[in-house]
Amino acid sequence: MQTTGILEERKSSILLKNRKGSRAPITCDRASVAGAVSQRACVYCGARVVLNPITDAFHIVHGPIGCASYTWDIRGSLTSGSTLFRNSFSTDLREKDIVFGGAEKLKAAIDEIMEKYAPKLIFVYATCIVGVIGDDVEAVCRQAEKTYHNRVIPVKAPGFSGTKSQGYKLACNAILQLLAPHENQPKQNGINILGDFNLAGEIWIIQNYFREIGVPVISTMTGDANYETLIRAPSARLNLVQCAGSSLYLAQRMEEKMEIPFLKVSFFGIEDTTNSLLQAAKALGDKETTARAEAFTKEQSAKVRAAIAPYCEKLRGKRAAIYVGGGFKAISLIRQFREMGVETVVVGTQTGKPEDYETIQSLVNPGTVILDDTNPAELEAFIRKTHADLLVGGVKERPLAYKLGIAFCDHNHERKHALAGYEGVVNFAQEINLSVNSPVWQAVSSRTI
Amino acid sequence: MLNMTPKEMNERTALRINPCKVCQPVGAMYCALGVHGCMPHSHGSQGCCSYHRTYLSRHFKEPAIASSSSFTEGACVFGGNSNLKTAVKNIFDIYDPDIIAVHTTCLSETIGDDVKSYLQEMEIPEGKFIVHANTPSYVGSHVTGFSNMMSGFISYLAHSTGKSNGKAAIFPGFVNPGDMRELKRIAGLMRADCILFPDTSGVMDSPMTGSYEMYPRGGTKIEEIAALGDCDRVFALGELTSAQPAADLERKCKVPHTLLPYPMGIGATDSFVMALSRHIRGEVPYALEEERGQAIDLMMDAHPYYYGKSAAIYGDPDTVLGLTSLTLEMGMIPKYVITGTPGEAFVTKANALFTQFGTEGCTAKAAADLFELHQWIKNDPVDLLIGGSHGKYIARAEDIPIVRAGFPILDRYGHIYQPLVGYRGVMRLVEKIANAMMDRRDRDCADEDFEMVM
The missing domain is CATH 3.40.50.1980 (Nitrogenase molybdenum iron protein domain)
Known part of the structure; x- marks a missing residue:
């Protein structure tokens, strides 16, 4: 394999699927190498992105201003209720607070919120230095709960204390803490959807499907969630886990504590959406629901295949590079591209697990480059080497793709259209077509001066 | 938001809502990107670096490179020296910049990392440079970080040979590449030989060529930063952004400076142009007079x-x-x-x-x-x-x-x-x-x- 531009320590995180198709392990789920230009974020970021879509909570960032500013309304999670979560709240710690401690300021900030708004739910995110300066965030939150009889949940998420995945876990624990007093509820017919953040309204699309096949959705985590719907979650009979990277742990704990079984699903692409709906219907165990799901998915699949056919025509033979956050999305995208006649030639994730990489290896063609926690230099090298026509990624990858003169689709926080469900398949095909077949790339290659 | 903001005001002493600033390190990163062949390095958790790069990418619609010390629990207990050492080695080995500009974060500042002494002990490859700036996130804002990083470059690199190079320096402040180009164009029209520092034009507005350059053509060169020490005068634009680095350069290399507001508006632009004119002891060329006249003409036409x-x-x-x-x-x-x-x-x-x-x-x-x-x-x-x-x-x-x-x-x-x-x-x-x-x-x-x- 060509190794220019690759750190020695990084080599075990890069894999080339070989001709024989044998499966080699990849190094993943580890802290980034010091000095690498990593595309990854931190523990705080992981916790914040999972909890932030809870619409009527006050999300207070306890730390210096940066961490609050950078996460102010950037997730693109839509709400059908409160818009509170789209504001930025923080304690904006200053030098004086670093010297004398910030606990008092946090307490005062909570008081100021309670006096004015009296919300039912507050999350307090403690960033890097809060532990170092010795603030007892838990005590402040506990005291506030006592004073105000609401929920004030600490999320101790210093950036250095692991990878982004660790932050997901902290977020899951915060949700569990919220649910704890409501664990013993009688079960009712219905499901929770975990690991969907309602980007571009995607959870509404999925909710509509379940309405069609007659399955009530009790709670969504955390897309378009609010305090009242969240505390009903323990009454569900089944949990569906979409983004396993962030929410599998929550599903496992809920199974343990609340006896709710779970299913791993994905609503990206025709194949995965159909399978997920059928599995969910089957797991709920009644024949009618299953029959409705079968009829519904069949009808939708046919409709969507017809709708994307003209795009597939234009996309056939193109080569895609994928670099996304979690493993499940990469896997769905490979399948989705296959359906569109597009070959995946590079695929990587920021936080994929070993089992994700195994699945990925089983799906891709020989010669495909597989990457964990990559950086711009590696991405560039492999995009060039494999002659990819387009890159699917997030905000940091967009300018890179454009600099290389290839098409781009944001499948992360900045996605412009819903990409989940059957509607999402059409939107995705449209969006890929819009970028890949734009005349702008001809201007790049047809240099005449 | 939208309708969440109440009309009735109540005093807040602890709670910050919807800030109008970010933290020092992102400013330091932007400043360092204005130096040619420079890798900005964030000495802290990797989230900081990722957020800053994302933030800059969102504004400039360009890749913003920077590396991170990727702090772990261990680094917080034992200090970030070994992370920094590994990082510096890796960066020179693999990304091969001419210079690394280290900035600190709230974390490395709070645990008391002495970056200056870490760097002194470090072996740096022949012909390469490392500079640093202290940019604690709990002091000032991104603007403070920008000027602190400028001061960092100056304190490591600017150097007086005792002989004037006949040039002037312009500190543009925290502005867009388009502004930096405009300042250079004005200086060019005035026939003033100038060093712009930092200069993100040609870096954060680099053209589409079909290839990705980690170090695009633009940016102030290391030798130009060194030569700041031999300039006749510094025009420090932005009285709250560029004053500190200008004062540092004056102290270190005895280069006098003229502190001016950003040349925004007729009066402030006049001040800048006249300052340059006095410096070159020459007339303002007709091309600039013409632009000024056009600007006023437009203001007049549309004033109602x-x-x-x-x-x-x-x-x-x-x-x-x-x-x-x-x-x-x-x-x-x-x-x-x-x-x-x-x-x-x-x-x-x-x-x-x-x-x-x-x-x-x-x-x-x-x-x-x-x-x-x-x-x-x-x-x-x-x-x-x-x-x-x-x-x-x-x-x-x-x-x-x-x-x-x-x-x-x-x-x-x-x-x-x-x-x-x-x-x-x-x-x-x-x-x-x-x-x-x-x-x-x-x-x-x-x-x-x-x-x-x-």
């Missing part, structure tokens, strides 16, 4: 549409002061003028501008936030908002037109190429402001008042 209109201006201190002085020249009332960056000097300077133009009833505040600005507007509205993207919530909630200017602009394209400085900047801003007011009039007026010719 904005005269007497009120504006709220928010953003970085020197940018806000520049925009304030332009709006005052246009006969507008900059009713609310705020920055998130702390420092009372901002208020003093803004008040001086109000007095200079004899405008009453305007309020300036430093260390303010957009929530507070929104409350002021709810109680007493304005006709126009001028600032970065985060004001769009207020614009929508209160149905007030917004002109995007400053940092960050996350929701529009093209702004990084166009200047706010110089006479061309005046023309651009006047056009934007006049159009915003006139579009509003077209939208709101009755059928019988709807005019073809305005």
Whole structure:
């Protein structure tokens, strides 16, 4: 394999699927190498992105201003209720607070919120230095709960204390803490959807499907969630886990504590959406629901295949590079591209697990480059080497793709259209077509001066 | 947001809502990207680096490279020395920059990492450089980080040989690449031989070539930073952004400096041009006189549409002061003028501008936030908002037109190429402001008042 531009320590995180198709392990789920230009974020970021879509909570960032500013309304999670979560709240710690401690300021900030708004739910995110300066965030939150009889949940998420995945876990624990007093509820017919953040309204699309096949959705985590719907979650009979990277742990704990079984699903692409709906219907165990799901998915699949056919025509033979956050999305995208006649030639994730990489290896063609926690230099090298026509990624990858003169689709926080469900398949095909077949790339290659 | 902001004001001492600033390291990173062949390095958790790169990418629509020390629990207990050592080795081995610019974070500052001594002990490859700046996130803002990083470069690299190189230096302040190009163009028209430091043009606005360059062509060169020590004079633009580095250079290399506001608006641009003219002991060329005349012509043509209109201006201190002085020249009332960056000097300077133009009833505040600005507007509205993207919530909630200017602009394209400085900047801003007011009039007026010719 060509190794220019690759750190020695990084080599075990890069894999080339070989001709024989044998499966080699990849190094993943580890802290980034010091000095690498990593595309990854931190523990705080992981916790914040999972909890932030809870619409009527006050999300207070306890730390210096940066961490609050950078996460102010950037997730693109839509709400059908409160818009509170789209504001930025923080304690904006200053030098004086670093010297004398910030606990008092946090307490005062909570008081100021309670006096004015009296919300039912507050999350307090403690960033890097809060532990170092010795603030007892838990005590402040506990005291506030006592004073105000609401929920004030600490999320101790210093950036250095692991990878982004660790932050997901902290977020899951915060949700569990919220649910704890409501664990013993009688079960009712219905499901929770975990690991969907309602980007571009995607959870509404999925909710509509379940309405069609007659399955009530009790709670969504955390897309378009609010305090009242969240505390009903323990009454569900089944949990569906979409983004396993962030929410599998929550599903496992809920199974343990609340006896709710779970299913791993994905609503990206025709194949995965159909399978997920059928599995969910089957797991709920009644024949009618299953029959409705079968009829519904069949009808939708046919409709969507017809709708994307003209795009597939234009996309056939193109080569895609994928670099996304979690493993499940990469896997769905490979399948989705296959359906569109597009070959995946590079695929990587920021936080994929070993089992994700195994699945990925089983799906891709020989010669495909597989990457964990990559950086711009590696991405560039492999995009060039494999002659990819387009890159699917997030905000940091967009300018890179454009600099290389290839098409781009944001499948992360900045996605412009819903990409989940059957509607999402059409939107995705449209969006890929819009970028890949734009005349702008001809201007790049047809240099005449 | 939208309707969440209450009209009734209550005092907040601890809670920050909807900030109008970010933290020092992102400013340091932007500054370092304005040095050719430089890898900015964030000494802290990797989230910091990732957030800063994302933030810069969102504003500039360009890749923003930087590396991180990727702190772990261990680094917090034992200090970040070994992380930094490994990082520096890896960066030179693999990314091969000419220079690494290390900035600290709240974490490395709080655990007491002595980056300076770490770097002194480090082996640096022949012909390569490392500089550093202390940029604790809990002091100042991104603007402070920008000037601290400039001071870092100066303290490591600027050097006086005792012999003048006959050049002037321009410190452009925290502005877009389009502004930096414009400053160089003006200096070129004046035939003043200048070093611009830092210079993100050609880096954060690099052209599409079909290949990705980790170190694009632009940026102030290391030898140019060294040569700052032999310049005859520094024109430090942005009295709150560039004063510190200019003072540092003066102290270190005895280079005198002239402190000027950002050349935004006619008066401030005149001051800059006249300062250059005095420096070169030459006349202002006709090309600039012509531009100035055109800018005033435009202001005159469109004046009925904005005269007497009120504006709220928010953003970085020197940018806000520049925009304030332009709006005052246009006969507008900059009713609310705020920055998130702390420092009372901002208020003093803004008040001086109000007095200079004899405008009453305007309020300036430093260390303010957009929530507070929104409350002021709810109680007493304005006709126009001028600032970065985060004001769009207020614009929508209160149905007030917004002109995007400053940092960050996350929701529009093209702004990084166009200047706010110089006479061309005046023309651009006047056009934007006049159009915003006139579009509003077209939208709101009755059928019988709807005019073809305005």
